[in-house]
Amino acid sequence: MPTRLQPEALGLLEHRRSLPLRALVEPGPDAATLDRLLAIAARVPDHGRLVPWRFIVLEGPARGVAGDRLDALYARRMPDLPGEKAHMWRDYLLRAPVTVVLVSRPDPAAKIPVFNQTLSAGAVGMNLMLAAEALGFSALWLLKWPGRDSEAAALIGVGEGEAVAGFFHIGRPAERVTDRPRPALDQIVTRFAP
Numbered sequence: 001m002p003t004r005l006q007p008e009a010l011g012l013l014e015h016r017r018s019l020p021l022r023a024l025v026e027p028g029p030d031a032a033t034l035d036r037l038l039a040i041a042a043r044v045p046d047h048g049r050l051v052p053w054r055f056i057v058l059e060g061p062a063r064g065v066a067g068d069r070l071d072a073l074y075a076r077r078m079p080d081l082p083g084e085k086a087h088m089w090r091d092y093l094l095r096a097p098v099t100v101v102l103v104s105r106p107d108p109a110a111k112i113p114v115f116n117q118t119l120s121a122g123a124v125g126m127n128l129m130l131a132a133e134a135l136g137f138s139a140l141w142l143l144k145w146p147g148r149d150s151e152a153a154a155l156i157g158v159g160e161g162e163a164v165a166g167f168f169h170i171g172r173p174a175e176r177v178t179d180r181p182r183p184a185l186d187q188i189v190t191r192f193a194p
């Protein structure tokens with residue numbers, strides 16, 4: 001088959017970069033667009049077709065409710081928390097119009113190694129980033145305390161045996177940012193020379 005370049009796809013792959021949370025603004029994706037975005041995100045290599053990942057969508061007022069619950073737990077954990085941080089997780093979750101929590105749920109009893117299953121979740125994350133961009137949005141992949149603490153993660157519906165692979169904050173891009181340094185190929189590529 002002849003090679004067919006896809007310039008738009010290449011442009012996206014060669015120039016995409018993350019924006020800061022403050023630059024992800026309303027309007028977020030509507031329900032149909034978010035479904036499309038998640039369907040694209042889920043189109044990844046998946047050894048054994050185990051679907052070892054899932055999504056939890058935080059949108060609308062549910063973001064604030066989730067944030068309040070996280071703030072309450074955070075305050076219990078940190079009795080000396082300064083007053084100005086009392087609502088930090090609420091503020092965090094209300095920044096972007098939509099946040100998708102990507103949950104990794106490898107099956108340890110499966111024949112497929114857990115590592116393979118975990119890598120598949122990472123692939124979902126990157127696909128989600130690219131899908132957001134292709135649909136006219138921008139996404140930021142973060143994994144802060146609410147995703148790393150199992151009790152906090154449970155407050156937003158993450159179960160036992162599951163782990164948060166990332167919070168994907170999605171919105172319209174309100175800023176342009178210059179690229180960050182990328183690794184030089186000679187630092188990361190070697191050729192096996194027997």
Ligand SMILES: Cc1cc2nc3c(=O)[nH]c(=O)nc-3n(C[C@H](O)[C@H](O)[C@H](O)COP(=O)(O)O)c2cc1C
Pocket residue numbers: 016017018019140141142143144165166180
């Ligand atoms: C699993 C994962 C977790 C991350 N968590 C954070 C985070 O908590 N805070 C942060 O500043 N950046 C975090 N990052 C990095 C940002 O997502 C962002 O990608 C990076 O700063 C810029 O990359 P890009 O412009 O190439 O997309 C994380 C990245 C990954 C893959």
